Amino acid sequence: MAYSAKIGPSILNSDLACLGAECVRMMECGADYLHLDVMDGHFVPNITFGHPVVECLRKHLGPDPFFDMHMMVSKPEQWVEPMAAAGANQYTFHLEATNNPGNLIKEIRQNCMKVGLAIKPWTSVEELAPWAGQIDMALVMTVEPGFGGQKFMEDMMPKVSWLRSQFPSLDIEVDGGVGPDTIHKCADAGANMIVSGSAIMKSEDPRSVIALLRSVCAEAIQKRSLDR
Numbered sequence: 001m002a003y004s005a006k007i008g009p010s011i012l013n014s015d016l017a018c019l020g021a022e023c024v025r026m027m028e029c030g031a032d033y034l035h036l037d038v039m040d041g042h043f044v045p046n047i048t049f050g051h052p053v054v055e056c057l058r059k060h061l062g063p064d065p066f067f068d069m070h071m072m073v074s075k076p077e078q079w080v081e082p083m084a085a086a087g088a089n090q091y092t093f094h095l096e097a098t099n100n101p102g103n104l105i106k107e108i109r110q111n112c113m114k115v116g117l118a119i120k121p122w123t124s125v126e127e128l129a130p131w132a133g134q135i136d137m138a139l140v141m142t143v144e145p146g147f148g149g150q151k152f153m154e155d156m157m158p159k160v161s162w163l164r165s166q167f168p169s170l171d172i173e174v175d176g177g178v179g180p181d182t183i184h185k186c187a188d189a190g191a192n193m194i195v196s197g198s199a200i201m202k203s204e205d206p207r208s209v210i211a212l213l214r215s216v217c218a219e220a221i222q223k224r225s226l227d228r
C-alpha cells in the first residue's frame, strides 16, 4: 500500500487579497499540499486565477509546497506548459474537457508534472478506469465544480470505493464539501488525498481541522491494510 493520508486545503474561499499569506498560513497549520482551483468561466460558471498568479505564489512560498492544480478549464491542453513554467507540481484535468486524455497525460509528463484526472459527479467512474494505470491521482468530485461551500454528495462514495478496490495503490482525491462532518465517509470509502476548503478556511482553528482530517484518513488506511 503505497499511499498515505494527505490534506490539501483549497484556497478558493480564502481572503484572495492575501492569497500568499493564506497559503503560508495553511502550510504552517500542517497542510500536506495546496489545492489550487483554476476556473475559466467556461468549463464552470466562475473565474478564479491562472498561471501568473501561480508563478507569484511559487515565488512567495519557495520550492517546497506541492501545488495540485485543479484545472476546471475547457482547454486543458493550453495551460500545461505555462503551469509547469509557473511552478505547478501536479496538473489535474477534467476527463470531460478533452477528447484525447492519452495525449494530454503524455504532455503533462513531458512537462515534468504529476498527472491528476478528475471526474464531475455525473461522469461514471468506468470512464476514468482505462486511464487509471497512467495517472498519479484520480479526483472524484463530491460537488458540481465551480464554487466552494457546497453540500457534500455522499452518493459519490461508491465511485471512490470501486476505484480503491480496483487500484489499491492509486492516490484518490475527493473535493467538495469535505470537512469534519463528512471525512469519515471519504476515508472509509478509500480516499487518501483530501481537499477541504471552507471547513478549514472558515475555522478558527485550522490546524486542528487539518489534524483531524488526517488522523481519520490515516486510521482508515491502517484498518484497510490490516484487513487485507
Ligand SMILES: O=C(CO)[C@@H](O)[C@H](O)COP(=O)(O)O
Residues within 6 Å of the ligand: 010, 012, 013, 035, 037, 070, 143, 144, 145, 146, 147, 148, 149, 150, 175, 176, 177, 178, 195, 196, 197, 198, 199
Ligand atoms: O474545486 C472545487 C469547487 O469547484 C473545490 O476545490 C472547492 O473549492 C472546495 O471547497 P469546499 O467545498 O471544501 O468549501
Ligand SMILES: [Fe+2]
Residues within 6 Å of the ligand: 010, 035, 036, 037, 070, 175, 195
Ligand atoms: Fe477543487
